[in-house]
Amino acid sequence: MSVKCRRWVLKSHFSGMPKREDLDLVEEELPPLKDGEFLCEALWLSMDPYFRPASAGLALGSTMMGAQVAKVTQSKSSKYAVGDLVVGPFGWRTHTNVPETGYESGDLSTYMAKLDPTLYKDRESTALGVLGMPGATAYCGFLNLCTPKEGETLVVNGAAGAVGSLVGQIAKIKGCNAVGFAGSDKKVEYLKSLGFDEALNYKTMGSLSESLKKACPKGIDLFYDNVGGEWFENVLAQMNTFGRVAVCGAISQYNATEQPKGHYVSQLILGHQLRVEGFLTARWLEEWPKAFKQMSDWISEGKLKYEETITVGFDNAFDAFLGLFSGANTGKAIVKI
Template structure:
């Protein structure tokens, strides 16, 4: 029986994960059973939320199990099918393991069309990050023409799409990111103002200058001190979609203590709502249609950071927490 490489979670990290958290194992390539297909991995998605799944804590999704394969978004090619739903050569999107080959039940997979968009886009702008941006901004943020939308983590896979959709809706868009290269990218995307939180001497003052009319929507990807500063500039009835808190993913809860937000929310009658994209699963078709149309019309452009090689998956994941990626971080396998 042929064998393949697989990446398992060797131990639960404390603080910023290191390479010894991951264990490479050689295992048999699985054989598909009735109703299943065998998939060769083409692209692997690495995402910040996966850090939370490395902890053995209660969350919206179960933690990864020790000494078992890590799972995430994967685009692959069907190499053997025992289901009438798929044929050899079909491309699919699924939640699969960090391994070179996977079997999956046909109903757990989505067939994708490489003639509409590159395969990698189905893990990015047409996939989970794009859908997250779409629903977080439009369902919770609800930007209106002329309002000010601020986005933290703005050059990432989600934030870069949020800003462009906000521009489509006629908003004044301010992006916060951590390097001059990322700020230049945001300007290319049409952001009105940008802030480098690593080099500004006074973040509170920088936000005030970038948002002379205050903040109507704050799309929060990072939490921490950046969000503390943005909260000082909320307008009445502001909306705050809370998508992520990457600033705190690698520190203990006891270390992540900042200003209390309750008074600021009361004074502004603001709405602050956490969400995950799965909350809107019954509307994924709507988002996919709009996102694909905007891409086709060049209203949405997209950047990816793609590392090649299965062995580089851990490096790509760890790079997320060092700000190494612009746009969606992917690993091309084959």
């Protein structure tokens, strides 16, 4: 029986804020399965800010990038059976013929894994969030690069997002003071409910420099940067000696048509003897299972909470994506097919 697939394809590369006309929604018939292939039907699509800069590398006409949780509905594979759940980089599409080999690698663009039913039972969407790439980004990036010590002070921006909200909570578990910045009063209240010591609305707080001083009277030891731009130099200026900085994202610049002018920060790094390191979370793929097991335990113990902003309907995927850049999501943004 033939299977029809609907998919979002890149019609033109984004310039400034993504526009609906940059993408097309098309329908096509998939070829029959070959030996060693299996058919996946999408259940959940991941929405992540990094799609915006990374999509510049996609050829026009390509399926829009992204991970999904999918169910195996047909199989000619000895490794994947009908009913299995997988997470894979199949993009914004409803159905995919997937080869059983060639996906397991150290590259997120080819990373696929079968979901452990004991870990994801009744919560398969978390494979795209707290127990997926964003969770690994928070856990591995923060612990490996910031190397937190009890009593230290962390600043995290984009703190109500999928990654930032977890970073702050992990900091608290490790005995640190967590200071988070988000874009609405509602999100500030959310951060306080997660146990952040201080939470501020960056849109209404006034001077960033003065707000940092008030929130962090003993200075800043750890900085987990999801935003970039003016945040970088302002926080570095108030960091304590031997502070550590994990550069995870730069969402404030993703849609800029011109790069903002900034100040040189080399003197700040030198004078404060800071360790500053950018990272892509795929470098720790081998640590992901350990991270997911630990965070699952923390969830069960009530030490770690997570939020999902769910958009229903494959046709609404673009709206969910666009919402990432207007602060529409709290926690992980996903689309339920």
